[in-house]
Amino acid sequence: MTIASNGHGRTLVVLVRDNPGVLTRVAGLFRRRNFNIESLVVGHSETPGVSRMTVVVAGGAAEVDQVVKQLLKLVEVLEVRDVSDGSPLLREMVLIRVGADASQRTEVTELAKLFSARIIDVSHGSITLEMTGAETKVDNLVRLLSKFGIREMVRSGRIAMARDMSDYPVETVEALSA
């Protein structure tokens, strides 16, 4: 179904009118229909007045089909795209604070370097890192940092964009979206 880099679940891009209450409508729909949602991220899109949601649905094909169709029934939902196929660009951001005194600082900064994470805050007892990448990479960073003691963490949830395949050979596009 999907390529490994896609992560688990299906990824939907949902464009909605930036009206008051639109998030309530979408969230309410998921709750009322008992849909299994892994994550939901909302932000501005390139079009003024249009917000962009990235929704990760955990269920099978039938559930994803229902999520898409029910979303499209909401008047303020303009477009729903399942971008799971065709090697989409999937990213997550994490801010993570670990306990680290002077003796552990080098080890943490080494890890940060390996993961291209940035150190954005340091105190005598802690280091705070910022990293953006595929979810599996975030998972790995979290796993490796856990031995230092994770004091606080925030993960953004998945954001997604389909690849621009306009200059790809036709066979590649077909193979990727098969």
Add this chain to the structure above:
Amino acid sequence: MRADTQERGSDAMTLTVDRPETVEQEPGPEQPKRLSGSRIMCEALVAEGVEIMWGYPGGAIMPFYDALPEYSIHHVLVRHEQAGAHAADGYARATGKVGVCIGTSGPGATNLVTGLATAYMDSVPMVAITGQVARSFIGRDSFQETDIVGITLPITKHNFLVNSAAELGDIMHEAFHLARSGRPGPVLVDVPKDVQIEEALYTPAVRPHAVPEGAGGEYARAADLIARAQKPLIIAGHGVIIANGYDELRSFAEKSGIPVITTLLGLSCFPESHPLSLGWPGMHGPAHVNRAIDEADVIVAVGMRFDDRVTGKLETWAPNARFIHIDIDPAEINKNVPAEVGIIADARDALRALVDAVAPADHTEWLHSIKRNARPEGPPKDTTFITPSTVVDAIKSATNGEARLVTDVGQHQMWAARFYGYNKPNSHITSGGLGTMGYALPAAMGVKAGCPDEPVWVVAGDGGIQMNIQELATIAQEGLNIKVAIINNGYLGMVRQWQQFFHNRNYSETRISSPDYALLTAAYGLQGRRVTEKEDVQRQVEWAMSTPGAVVLEFCISQEANVYPMIPSGGSVATMIEEPEVVE
């Protein structure tokens, strides 16, 4: 996201309305008029062709009521807002037009909730208008403030909180457009009191009825599947009635030779006197209909949604069938039952296309094999009691089958559905999806308003009738000619039946007393009688028909009459409870 909009003040809260690129202007475009919000509401209602609405005034909707008398809209003062919503619903079901109801903020608005949920479940086009506290009071727990937009999110097709008089006109027209387009449904417009007073420019912008395009290529695949079927069935639902697809369904059934099953809400979309008619499926459908579904190899489902009362346990339902599913709502395709061919279209358009696509065929043998299994319907036993079928038979014969039957919810609803034999299009009106007790009496007010020249009969139980019996006052005030049959068994009969079957006859809280209905009816200035003898039923029904104005007849039936057969909730044909041969 603009989560902060509320804090930025009302000028930032622009509600974008989904308008087509070019707004269709009538020839000789009308000049925008400067009007108060309440007059904009009235002008929009008139422009949408609204002639009647049901409502109840109150503080936050008073500016609207101040303007209303200037317009040619008949307002019916109901005795409870819930009844207003049901009346608008009944009117919409009977006419296909958008029903309109109105209430004030707070309790006025929350009283509409059951009516909105009823309409939403059964895809009924409605616009509900509510007053709201003035904009500066919103969010401060003001007197009679409630977040009705939040409350009705999951039971409306869409809803609006209007933020300025400038957007009010467009929102009103958008509400009507949404209510009637595609799969119809209720839309709520919440208008703060000061928006009703504020002035703005208004231009009528009635949007043309959107007719969805059918998916062309699927018809050939459907026809192919139908051509290869040995034991095909049509299951027709409410969508056929909404789409006015009676003739098309008949043509399709007759050309393809396929027997027709109608769901509860599909009743009266196909004449039950037709040789191809089988009746209705599901929990209380006749056994042979459910057995036919069990055997069918192809099922053409039109304008129905595979409700659990139809299917029972999905895994064991129609195990041999491949499905052609026609619905106007894409989300219904593959929701409960996987469709081999899914056609997203208006039922009438789709049936018309299918008539052209299929080859003439004959399935007489299959039809006969189904009907051979049928047990005789009707009053089976020698009993001194009035039977429910006697009552509906009497209504049918006294009205020559011309009546619109509005039923409530429970045993009488099932009996009226089973025994009446609907031949007249759209003559059966009931709350199917939500199963709202108390629906029938107020809904009948709307049905009567929509069909003033046709007999309208309410069939209700002694439980449901007491839920909205206050509407007898509205019926009296409006002088409505509605006939009411109360099927009284002294119990909340359907629940009692479940208690008998599944809870060891533990009749917990289902014994219910009734007032003296004849006396009560007289107190409202109407006529009523109690009927206790079987021989008297026909005569009293005819008396009701010959008596001008509203009449209430109470029919006392056996306390432990049951609806047979019954497939227990979540069961299958194998678990069906059939009528015992000997009544205890």
